[in-house]
Amino acid sequence: MDCIGSSDAFKLGILGSIVRRSLDAPRHSLLARPPDGRQLTPPPRMTVRERLREKISTAFYRHGLLCASYPVPIILFTSASILACCYPLLRLPLPGTGPVEFTTRVRDYTVPSHEPQGDLGERPDWYQGPPVAYIQQVLVKAAVSPWDSTLVPVDVFRSPLGRVFSLLEEIRNHVHNDGSGVRSLEALCLQVTDLLPGLRRMQTVLPEHGCLLVSPGNYWQNQRELFDSDPDLLKTVHQHEPKGLHTSATLRGREGRKGWEG
Numbered sequence: 001m002d003c004i005g006s007s008d009a010f011k012l013g014i015l016g017s018i019v020r021r022s023l024d025a026p027r028h029s030l031l032a033r034p035p036d037g038r039q040l041t042p043p044p045r046m047t048v049r050e051r052l053r054e055k056i057s058t059a060f061y062r063h064g065l066l067c068a069s070y071p072v073p074i075i076l077f078t079s080a081s082i083l084a085c086c087y088p089l090l091r092l093p094l095p096g097t098g099p100v101e102f103t104t105r106v107r108d109y110t111v112p113s114h115e116p117q118g119d120l121g122e123r124p125d126w127y128q129g130p131p132v133a134y135i136q137q138v139l140v141k142a143a144v145s146p147w148d149s150t151l152v153p154v155d156v157f158r159s160p161l162g163r164v165f166s167l168l169e170e171i172r173n174h175v176h177n178d179g180s181g182v183r184s185l186e187a188l189c190l191q192v193t194d195l196l197p198g199l200r201r202m203q204t205v206l207p208e209h210g211c212l213l214v215s216p217g218n219y220w221q222n223q224r225e226l227f228d229s230d231p232d233l234l235k236t237v238h239q240h241e242p243k244g245l246h247t248s249a250t251l252r253g254r255e256g257r258k259g260w261e262g
Helices: 006-024 048-069 071-091 118-120 155-172 197-202 214-219 224-228 235-239
Strands: 137-141 175-177 182-186 257-261
Touching: 006 175, 006 257, 155 214, 155 224, 182 197, 214 224, 214 235
Parallel strands: none
Antiparallel strands: 137 257, 175 182
């Protein structure tokens, strides 16, 4: 038997150990491993709702990251935006605030040129430019005297209100002569063409066409026949203004007053 050198013996020992480890290692068959379904089938398609939810989540995440990265500028910008949006609300009247009355030195529908400059600071914000229209108000005071025992409480209102129709006729027939010619009420009054949507329920009371002439006669369509045939005047008024007029049942001896404007 030939002698084996030390170098050959070392090589044979290493080779034997490699062969033993290779033979002793467990054998796995590639065909025995179950296939991975995720690698064989394509990913499912996302629905529109899922894509939208993912985009919203991404947007909220980026917004939160931005706010967390720059907290002080974001707080200042948000505060300034809130103040800018709420500033117009400071000019709104609070609940329960009465109407603002401002008296000017108007004479014959013209503003004097020598009006003091000190009044400019006292003017309300809405008083800008020339007036759009003028309201002419006529007050009628009447009383039933003497009081007869055959009269009923409703007659306190029937007699004064009955004068409205004759006064309306006089106002409609009024003419104005300003030097340039004679003009009727139709040429001077404010013309209306249609009611606002919020006033549709009162289209039987408010005028829809022609002069804006408002009076108690509107409750009876400005017809004296309807007024005379109405058995209960207060019920007709309460029908349109349920929270307006509250009258006691004992009206005997009291003075009935009714104002109207046109």
